[in-house]
Amino acid sequence: MDWKRRNNIQNLVDGILDFNVLRKPPIELIGDIMKKRNIVFEERDENDSEFCGIYIELNDTKIIFVNSNMYEPRKNFTIAHELGHHYLGHALTDGAIICDKSALDASNKERPEAEKEADYFASCLLIPKDLIMQKRKDFETRNKNYSDDALIDYLKDFFKVSKEALRYRLIELNIVDN
Ligand SMILES: [Zn+2]
Numbered sequence: 001m002d003w004k005r006r007n008n009i010q011n012l013v014d015g016i017l018d019f020n021v022l023r024k025p026p027i028e029l030i031g032d033i034m035k036k037r038n039i040v041f042e043e044r045d046e047n048d049s050e051f052c053g054i055y056i057e058l059n060d061t062k063i064i065f066v067n068s069n070m071y072e073p074r075k076n077f078t079i080a081h082e083l084g085h086h087y088l089g090h091a092l093t094d095g096a097i098i099c100d101k102s103a104l105d106a107s108n109k110e111r112p113e114a115e116k117e118a119d120y121f122a123s124c125l126l127i128p129k130d131l132i133m134q135k136r137k138d139f140e141t142r143n144k145n146y147s148d149d150a151l152i153d154y155l156k157d158f159f160k161v162s163k164e165a166l167r168y169r170l171i172e173l174n175i176v177d178n
Contacts, residue, residue, distance in 0.1 A: 051067050
């Protein structure tokens with residue numbers, strides 16, 4: 001994914017989040033976004049621990065299922081990731097894209113480009129830059145001499161994402177060094 005594609009995805013997501021005037025954590029808006037896009041969403045109790053989520057187009061029906069047996073930050077990221085496949089119009093195989101643990105594993109450099117794009121979409125959607133800046137300011141006014149770790153803990157709880165996902169985004173935005 002080159003910088004142009006990243007910019008495209010970032011701009012697309014900014015448009016999607018335009019209606020977030022109350023500045024809620026974006027994961028709380030996902031239900032509304034799904035409704036607007038006529039997507040059927042369901043969490044499913046799946047035994048297969050490798051299975052994370054799936055995006056399906058069946059005639060005119062669009063469906064996202066995620067495995068309910070994931071810890072919340074991971075589940076949230078998977079939901080946003082599947083939404084990324086939808087918005088980015090990724091090619092489907094037999095009407096679906098199945099995402100397992102290896103598809104969502106950022107350290108797996110062999111992943112298809114579509115999986116990396118869906119991850120980037122999820123990162124932009126769940127952790128938008130303007131909201132990070134605002135929450136950081138809030139945190140700074142209440143905490144003098146804070147550490148990066150303390151800031152990351154505060155932000156991950158607000159955005160309901162994992163520490164890893166948050167740290168990755170903060171590094172990308174040059175907010176923390178590593
Ligand atoms: Zn995927």
